[in-house]
Amino acid sequence: MNTNEKLEKACKDALAQFEKIGDEKYYDIRSKLEFVLGSFGFDGNPVGLHEYAKKSSDLLKKYKAKHPRKVSLKLIDSIDNSVADYNKK
Secondary structure (H helix, E strand, O other): OOHHHHHHHHHHHHHHHHHHHOOHHHHHHHHHHHHHHHHHHHHOOOHHHHHHHHHHHHHHHHHHHHOOOOOOHHHHHHHHHHHHHHHHO
16 A cells, blocks of 8 residues: 555545544534545545644544543554655655
8 A cells, every 4th residue: 555545544534533423523624534535536636635634633632632432542543654654755
């Protein structure tokens, strides 16, 4: 799996997690993730995926601090690793 595919998977996983949480305050990040995933599918440019994967990670970490059992550390690590791989590029 290449770096862009990892970012795409991280964004899809983050989106699924935000949908599972179901809180309306995450509506904005969910819509942004849906948009950048569609945009990446159209033009192949991973910049938006990178930006929103990083933002998703930050939001999920804050959520996990308040609700430790609702977000897996494995998910956050996966997102962070995909962002780090992109930064190495």
